[in-house]
Structure formats: C-alpha cells, structure tokens
Amino acid sequence: MLEKTNQVNLLFDFYAPLLKGKQREYLELYYLDDLSLGEIAEMHEVSRQAVYDHIKRAEKQLFEYDEKLRLAWKHEQRMNVLNRMNELVQGLADEAAREELNTLLHQLSEMD
Amino acid sequence: MLEKTNQVNLLFDFYAPLLKGKQREYLELYYLDDLSLGEIAEMHEVSRQAVYDHIKRAEKQLFEYDEKLRLAWKHEQRMNVLNRMNELVQGLADEAAREELNTLLHQLSEMD
Numbered sequence: 001m002l003e004k005t006n007q008v009n010l011l012f013d014f015y016a017p018l019l020k021g022k023q024r025e026y027l028e029l030y031y032l033d034d035l036s037l038g039e040i041a042e043m044h045e046v047s048r049q050a051v052y053d054h055i056k057r058a059e060k061q062l063f064e065y066d067e068k069l070r071l072a073w074k075h076e077q078r079m080n081v082l083n084r085m086n087e088l089v090q091g092l093a094d095e096a097a098r099e100e101l102n103t104l105l106h107q108l109s110e111m112d
Numbered sequence: 113m114l115e116k117t118n119q120v121n122l123l124f125d126f127y128a129p130l131l132k133g134k135q136r137e138y139l140e141l142y143y144l145d146d147l148s149l150g151e152i153a154e155m156h157e158v159s160r161q162a163v164y165d166h167i168k169r170a171e172k173q174l175f176e177y178d179e180k181l182r183l184a185w186k187h188e189q190r191m192n193v194l195n196r197m198n199e200l201v202q203g204l205a206d207e208a209a210r211e212e213l214n215t216l217l218h219q220l221s222e223m224d
Contacts, residue, residue, distance in 0.1 A: 015181075018181070085217075088216075092204065108193050
C-alpha cells in the first residue's frame with residue numbers, strides 16, 4: 001500500500017493537470033492529504049462508492065498517461081545523470097567554472 | 113503557415129502518444145508527411161471534411177496538452193542550460209572530467 005501511495009504521488013506530480021475536476025480533487029484528498037473515502041464522501045456529500053470510483057478512474061488514468069509519456073522514468077534517468085555530473089563538478093579545480101556549473105546543475109534539477 | 117507547421121511538429125514530438133488513432137494518423141500525414149487533405153481523404157476513402165475535422169481536433173488537443181504540461185517550454189529551458197554548460201565544459205583543463213561531462217551532457221540532450 002505504501003509503495004502504491006508513493007507511486008501515485010509521483011505520477012500525480014507529473015500528470016495532475018491532465019486529470020478532470022472531481023478525479024483530481026478526490027485523488028488529492030485521498031493520497032496527498034491522507035483522508036479516508038468516508039471522510040471525502042462526507043465532505044462532498046456524495047456516496048463512498050462515488051468517491052471510490054472517481055479515485056480508481058483517476059489512478060488508472062495516471063498509469064495510462066505514464067505508459068504513454070514515461071515522464072517519471074525520464075525524470076529518474078535525468079536525475080541519475082545529474083547526480084554523476086554533480087560529483088564530477090565538485091572535483092573541478094577551476095573555481096569559476098565549478099560555481100557556474102553548480103548553479104546550472106541546480107537549475108536543471110529544479111526544472112524537472 | 114510555416115510557423116504553425118513547426119509548432120504542430122514540435123508538439124507532436126511530445127504529445128503524439130496521447131492522441132487517438134485517426135487523429136494521430138491524419139495529423140502525421142498532413143504535417144509530417146506533407147500530404148494534402150484531398151490525398152489523405154483519397155488514401156483512407158473518407159471525405160475531405162472528415163480528414164479536416166480530425167486534424168483540427170488533433171491540433172486543438174496538442175495545444176491543450178501543452179498548456180497543461182508545458183513540456184515544449186521545459187524542453188527549451190533545459191536546452192538553454194545545456195548549451196551554456198557545454199560551453200563551460202569545453203573550456204575545462206581537466207581532460208578526464210571534460211570528457212565524462214561531455215558524454216553526460218550528450219546523454220541529457222538525447223533524453224529530452
């Protein structure tokens with residue numbers, strides 16, 4: 001369950017803007033805010049089943065988007081390369097180059 | 113028209129997997145393979161209007177996806193940073209670091 005939660009959270013970071021209103025909202029309350037199905041149902045005055053259905057559909061969508069675009073995998077690949085570059089840059093004798101490369105590496109990791 | 117074509121081609125690179133069958137197919141034939149609406153209609157034995165409608169919907173989808181995920185913009189930002197890093201790396205005296213950083217920069221630009 002924890003692994004599933006982490007996975008959904010990760011995919012949510014990449015694809016949340018593609019989800020439709022209720023799907024995105026309930027998924028966020030359930031996974032990110034850690035509310036129970038019952039709590040979400042009460043808050044929105046809908047049935048627990050309706051909340052469950054929206055969340056299941058949203059999860060399915062996230063996995064489908066990721067199968068098509070693979071943004072999570074690409075992100076991980078880039079992070080691996082950035083980590084190795086960071087090691088190399090820290091060892092550079094040229095201080096000016098080291099500092100600017102550090103800044104640029106930081107920018108790249110923030111963009112991702 | 114050329115600018116529109118370039119823009120659609122760029123977005124197609126990022127979001128093609130999200131487009132549905134016919135939309136993707138006709139868009140590809142029209143923009144990437146440079147066929148006319150009439151030629152696509154003849155090839156698929158459908159009306160010119162049907163081809164036109166699919167292409168218009170596909171274009172709209174591409175722009176909507178990009179408004180939500182901004183992958184094209186992120187790509188451009190990353191490329192700017194990578195270009196500056198490349199300049200700095202070429203100037204490094206440390207040959208071993210320079211070569212490995214070159215390889216890693218190349219990997220990053222290929223991933224994007």
